Amino acid sequence: EVQLVESGGALVKPGGSLRLSCVASGFNFSNAWMNWVRQAPGKGLEWVARIKGKIDGGTTDYAAPVKGRFAIFKDESKKSLFLQMNSLETEDTALYYCTLDGGRMVDAPNDYWGQGTLVTVSS
Amino acid sequence: DIQMTQSPSTLSASAGDRVTITCRASQSVSDWLAWYQQKPGKAPKLLIYKASTLESGVPSRFSGSGSGTEFTLTISSLQPDDFATYYCQQYDTNYTFGQGTKLEIK
Numbered sequence: 738e739v740q741l742v743e744s745g746g747a748l749v750k751p752g753g754s755l756r757l758s759c760v761a762s763g764f765n766f767s768n769a770w771m772n773w774v775r776q777a778p779g780k781g782l783e784w785v786a787r788i789k790g791k792i793d794g795g796t797t798d799y800a801a802p803v804k805g806r807f808a809i810f811k812d813e814s815k816k817s818l819f820l821q822m823n824s825l826e827t828e829d830t831a832l833y834y835c836t837l838d839g840g841r842m843v844d845a846p847n848d849y850w851g852q853g854t855l856v857t858v859s860s
Numbered sequence: 861d862i863q864m865t866q867s868p869s870t871l872s873a874s875a876g877d878r879v880t881i882t883c884r885a886s887q888s889v890s891d892w893l894a895w896y897q898q899k900p901g902k903a904p905k906l907l908i909y910k911a912s913t914l915e916s917g918v919p920s921r922f923s924g925s926g927s928g929t930e931f932t933l934t935i936s937s938l939q940p941d942d943f944a945t946y947y948c949q950q951y952d953t954n955y956t957f958g959q960g961t962k963l964e965i966k
Contacts, residue, residue: 772955782896782904782947784955798954801861834903844910846894846951850903 739763739849741835746854753825757854759818759835766816768792770838772847773809773820775831775856785809785833786820802828825858832856862886862950866958872966877938881961883931883948892952895924895933898960899944907946908933938963 745757757773768790775783786799786809797809808821818835833856837849863886873879883893891911896904906915908924911931921936935942943965948958 781960782957784957841916845906848906852903
């Protein structure tokens with residue numbers, strides 16, 4: 738059974754840093770394409786970052802608002818996905834979800850989601 | 861970046877109604893288009909991918925169509941459990957979500 742469990746959300750001051758974690762189980766973690774998707778309070782969904790599977794080069798992509806500030810990476814020994822967030826802004830306040838692409842069918846995006854972890858950026 | 865525009869933003873309907881939500885892309889995304897349902901306090905749930913393929917376990921009253929820049933999600937006969945917010949998402953070039961359509965009870 739696929740499971741994604743996020744942690745690391747916290748209250749942080751503008752300009753600060755935070756690292757989110759997502760512990761994964763139930764699938765081939767090394768070759769999985771995974772994402773971070775966020776949702777600001779009362780707002781819609783926003784894709785944040787993606788990492789491709791090792792077999793596809795493990796390359797990363799970022800949404801424009803976070804490029805240069807956030808970094809997505811995996812630790813395969815821990816079967817964990819991370820999001821390193823630097824230079825945080827109040828606009829980064831959101832519930833951050835870890836997601837898996839192609840968990841059931843190869844062409845399906847975000848077919849598994851974690852429960853989310855809340856990041857609040859405020860002075 | 862590819863922009864996704866959903867309409868309407870809010871839709872009021874009754875159980876048993878047939879409803880359609882539209883999603884437009886700022887450039888062609890072929891059929892790399894997904895639809896999600898989200899209920900309050902819950903993570904989104906994938907309903908449809910590749911524009912028209914129903915995710916396993918999703919009721920057949922949900923259907924998707926379209927290609928290129930114009931897509932629709934149709935619910936053939938609304939059930940009480942369907943009142944939720946729906947999002948489209950392109951995954952042709954990175955990912956972009958539409959702004960959402962809140963389906964509420966009339």
